[in-house]
Amino acid sequence: MKLVSTRQAATLLGVHESSIKRWCNSEELPCSHTAGGHRRIDLTDVLTFARKQHLECSLLPFGADALMVWNGANELRLGRQAEVLAIKMRDWLLHAESQKLSGLMLLCRSLDIPYARLFDRLIARVMEDIGEEWSRGSFDIGDEHRISESLMDVLYSLMSSMPQTPPQQNGRPVRRAIVGCGPQEDHATGAMMVRILLMDRGWKVIYLGRNVPEEDIVLYQRRHRAELVAVSMSSHQTTAALREFVRNVTSLRRDDVPFDLAIGGSAVNLVTDQVPSRPSPVVVRTFEDSESFVDWLDVRHEQ
Numbered sequence: 001m002k003l004v005s006t007r008q009a010a011t012l013l014g015v016h017e018s019s020i021k022r023w024c025n026s027e028e029l030p031c032s033h034t035a036g037g038h039r040r041i042d043l044t045d046v047l048t049f050a051r052k053q054h055l056e057c058s059l060l061p062f063g064a065d066a067l068m069v070w071n072g073a074n075e076l077r078l079g080r081q082a083e084v085l086a087i088k089m090r091d092w093l094l095h096a097e098s099q100k101l102s103g104l105m106l107l108c109r110s111l112d113i114p115y116a117r118l119f120d121r122l123i124a125r126v127m128e129d130i131g132e133e134w135s136r137g138s139f140d141i142g143d144e145h146r147i148s149e150s151l152m153d154v155l156y157s158l159m160s161s162m163p164q165t166p167p168q169q170n171g172r173p174v175r176r177a178i179v180g181c182g183p184q185e186d187h188a189t190g191a192m193m194v195r196i197l198l199m200d201r202g203w204k205v206i207y208l209g210r211n212v213p214e215e216d217i218v219l220y221q222r223r224h225r226a227e228l229v230a231v232s233m234s235s236h237q238t239t240a241a242l243r244e245f246v247r248n249v250t251s252l253r254r255d256d257v258p259f260d261l262a263i264g265g266s267a268v269n270l271v272t273d274q275v276p277s278r279p280s281p282v283v284v285r286t287f288e289d290s291e292s293f294v295d296w297l298d299v300r301h302e303q
């Protein structure tokens, strides 16, 4: 038995807490009481009620896994690792179970789990395991492509639920960022995540997708007067390759349209020394994950 509060039940059913209390009082929704007099409802009863009343509930698509998903999402909410949920998510990605994947995202959002935490502690973790399985030979390259595309579907569905960025905020034009993958880079999920993180903070994102040459990155930066260029790099395996990218981008920049350059992706994890080597007029920062990026962003580019 897993007991939830009236607030949690309201979140799950997408209704106001007062409706839950009313249903408890009329005994339509069974509940018990804590020593302090607070109502507690069995999660199974919440799900049965949702089914009977044809209410939308983000846990319904999970069937017998509903309790595990609820527990896992709450682990994440508390900033802990959600091991069991990660294993399940890997299976859903492998079998392209998009309803469950989108349901999980919706649930995490309804629990106010920040996007950055969701990306770093669940999704990137799951993809790392998938990479290991691939290197052990448990998956072929086709599986890896399929899984990545399922993940992209999830990210697109997350994005479609976000409000459009207005052209102005507090009377000022919104901040603009260029986001994409570096040259010859096909690992696209990191860039999509950065796109979502920025949109969530009210930025207008000009998204360029995979494999973008330095000239195009800077051309779009200038055209849109973007103050931030955020690039994902994973397959560049040496510091020299990263350095060359930074050198190319910074040498193309124009003084009258300045920008910061943020670089992330698994190539960044491999380089041990600082990029770039010489002092640069462009602020260049590398990030190993989304959480450190949003911490930096919220200070450096505070509205």
Ligand code: B12
Pocket (backbone or CB within 6 Å): 119, 120, 123, 124, 127, 128, 129, 130, 131, 132, 134, 141, 144, 145, 148, 149, 184, 185, 186, 187, 188, 189, 190, 191, 193, 194, 230, 231, 232, 233, 234, 235, 236, 237, 262, 263, 264, 265, 266, 267, 270, 287, 288, 289, 290, 293
């Ligand atoms: C899926 C995958 C693929 C897919 C990509 C499909 C797609 N549409 O994206 C396919 C099959 C195409 C592929 C191909 C290759 N891959 Co691959 N791939 C992976 C795998 C398994 C998962 C990548 C992923 O999606 N991760 C999930 C995302 C969320 O994680 P992430 O990218 O690290 O992003 C997180 C952070 O890094 C950060 N972040 C990312 N970008 C940015 C950007 C900014 C601005 C910021 C602030 C933060 C940020 O935020 C994210 C959330 O935490 C990894 C394994 C692994 N350990 O990561 C290997 C991996 C990335 N691949 C690797 C390699 C070597 C290749 C190939 C060269 C293989 C080959 N020999 O052909 C090719 C290169 C293709 C190319 N030209 O780009 C290596 C890279 C190693 C390295 N850097 O030295 C890895 C690490 C595997 C390994 N351990 O060797 N791959």
